[in-house]
Amino acid sequence: MSTVDEVRSRLEEVIDVGYVDEDDSETYYRDVREALHELAGLIRQGRADQVIELAAHTISLLDHTDIDDEGGVDDLFARTQEIHLDACLAGTPDPVALAESLVAMALNTENTLFTDLLQD
Numbered sequence: 001m002s003t004v005d006e007v008r009s010r011l012e013e014v015i016d017v018g019y020v021d022e023d024d025s026e027t028y029y030r031d032v033r034e035a036l037h038e039l040a041g042l043i044r045q046g047r048a049d050q051v052i053e054l055a056a057h058t059i060s061l062l063d064h065t066d067i068d069d070e071g072g073v074d075d076l077f078a079r080t081q082e083i084h085l086d087a088c089l090a091g092t093p094d095p096v097a098l099a100e101s102l103v104a105m106a107l108n109t110e111n112t113l114f115t116d117l118l119q120d
Helices: 004-015 022-044 048-063 071-090 095-108
Strands: none
Touching: 004 022, 004 048, 022 048, 022 071, 048 071, 048 095
């Protein structure tokens, strides 16, 4: 059973690696998926409110990763978004702060994450 700090460190270690070329992308994706599995596990440990913040941090880390093979990054963003939603449903986030956070993430990320929720 991992602690929040251990999962944060693991996510930062596997995501924030700088440039990832296509030859290393499968290993990168596997390592990140494993860390995301640990993040989701924190919800089951009763740490949903902390997972909300950590999932947002993970989105920021993913947004700044330079990868040759972009297709897998979209899957990582989608999985992180699912974890964020699960944590919101299991936790007790402040509705106004959550809305502000979601809008900020949608507007400040290069990925289309959350933008399908915004209306024209």
